[in-house]
Amino acid sequence: MFDTICATIPADPAFPARVGRLEILRRVLDGTLYDNLPYQFYEERNGAGEYVPLRDRRPSVRYGLCRIVVEDSVALLFSAGHFPSLDAEDAALVRYLNDIMAEARLNEVMIDAALRGAVGSVAVLFRVLRGRVFFSVLESQYLTPVWCAAEPDALAQVTERYKVSGADLAAQGYGDVDPAGIYWFQRVWDAQAETWYRPWPVNDPFAEPVRDAARSVEHGLGFVPLVWIKNLPGGDGVDGACTFRAAIETNIEIDYQLSQAGRGLKYSSDPTLLIKEPATSDSEIVKGAGNALVVSEKGDAKLLEIGGTAAEAVISYVRTLRELALESVHGNRASADRLTAAQSGRALEMMNQGLIWLADNLRISYGDGGVLALMKMVVAASRVFPLTVMGERVPALDVGQRLKLRWPRWYPLSADDRLKEAQAVATLVNAGQISRETALKTIADAHGISDVEAELNMIAQDAP
Structure with missing residues (x-):
């Protein structure tokens, strides 16, 4: 079923294959996977009276299991009580960096990054504007990274390239575009500059990108001001492994089973009338207690009802599917109705061990590969730009200091x-x-x- 639904999502041949793959995973995460299916779930017949198979209908019930697993793991990773603190020998350095993280709202930024990066990867942009530090999240779908040949863990360049309508460009201040046209938008980050290009028409094969001098910026940092975060170990070298990929097929099955169960309950509330010929009336038949049906001696009339046993079987099947899906992606399988008393922190850890293992792996990607990498950029930038935080001037920080992260306990004691x-x-x-x-x-x-x-x-x- 997943492959059938994916076939309904158009893939643009102008983009690499990873763009289409990430788009599908993003739709699963956002709950828009079924939006391209042509029929609602209640539409059993099309305009020609032909039966519409289930694979062509959008389920009426959408259980966001994949989204739940991602949000639970991110809550254990970066919620208010789980965000890591910095540690270094220089206490003044730690204080400045902690203030920068608080002023730039890095906690909120990293929560957003971990949610979006669950599809495989995400990028966090580092900027210094008027002496203040800012971080912003960029989805990696239309980003193409290039790593240094001599330093495979260091970015040499990142290119952002996607299609945009002329109307959107005109709203952003571009005056020489056709509002009805489609254009390429591109910008490139390298170790010295953030280079913007003038949009050019998609339908013009001879058009070349031209540097937009008015929007380009020479930052001179000596490094690419982007942190590329791979979600989990695995993937294809550019993107890491998706958090919820193993549960997608089961999640789709749950959606359709619950939709079928709901449809069955609606049928039970308004059952179909079956009249066995020969009937004695040619007039329109109206169901209801106040309308008696009159048939001949050999005729018969029945209501086609669906028993409750089938609905219970579906619910039991869905529970089993949910358990299997959560187990496959290390989700939280704890049930609140099983907790009869307050539990210790250690007991909660043991009960949610699978989810903790998932969050523990994410700590490596988004902690060491995200938060720590951004703070090292801040330290390096302090020797290039005069930084301020909380209204205080930040001196040139020591790049030789070894930064570490101290993570809090999973659950309060x-x-x-x-x-x-x-x-x-x-x-x-x-x-x-x-x-x-x-x-x-x-x-x-x-x-x-x-x-x-x-x-x-x-x-x-x-x-x-």
Whole structure:
């Protein structure tokens, strides 16, 4: 069924094959996969009276299982209580970078990036405007990256190229375009500039892109101001593996089964009337308690009803499909009605182990490959541009500092868990196995401590 639906989505031969693949996955994530099917689910006959097969109908029930798995994993990855904190030897550097992340709302940006990147990849653009740092998410569908030959993990160039209507270009201030035409739009990022090109007609095979000097910018950073994030290990080298690919076929089956069950319930509410010939009346037959049907001695009349057993079987089948789909993509299979009391953080981790494994893999892609890479760009940019944050001038930061991410616990600790952790940490400190600073870093996230050095100073002042 998935291949049949994909065949209804037109593929533009002017683009690489990955563009069409990412478009289909994006439609699954957005819930628009069925929009190209020609008939509604209730349309069993077309205008010519021919039967419409199910593969040509849009399901009336759309269960966004793939979207749910992505949102659950991203919530464990970058929600307010799960966003990582920076760690480095230079406390001033950490403070400046934390302020930049807060002012640029990096948490919100990374949530958006992880949602869009679930199809396989995503890019985050880094900009410095009037001394302030900004981050924005770019979908990778129409982006083409090129990596350095000598440094395969460093971008040499990224090209954005797609088709756009003349009316949209005119709304953006382009005055020499035909509003009814279709144009190519292109811009290129490299280590020295962000180069824009004048849009050119799609139907003109001899047209060449011309640099738009008014919109192009020379940034001079010495690196491409884009972070290319591959979603999960695997993929084709440009894109990583999709988070929900293994569940798409099962999700489609669930949609159609639930739509069929809903259709059956509607039939039961308004059953079809069957009259066995010979009937004695040629007038229009109206169903209802106030209209008696009169047939001949050999005639018969019945209501075609669908029993509730079939509906229950469908619901049971759908539950099984849901379990299989969630298991295939490491989704959350926990059921709220099974929780009879408050659970400890460790118990919740064990119950949602599959989802935690998924989020743990995403931490590598979007944490080390996303947040950390962006912060290294900020440090490098501070030596090129005068940066400001929270109204304060940022000095040239030390590019030699080793940045690390400290991730919080998956689930908050219960009171009993916190007591046991405090006893364990105190025992290690008293035994000389860890320092007070390391102990404080261990519990910093749980207690909302952002500046470990300042907290240690306050402890020393409070000591008798």
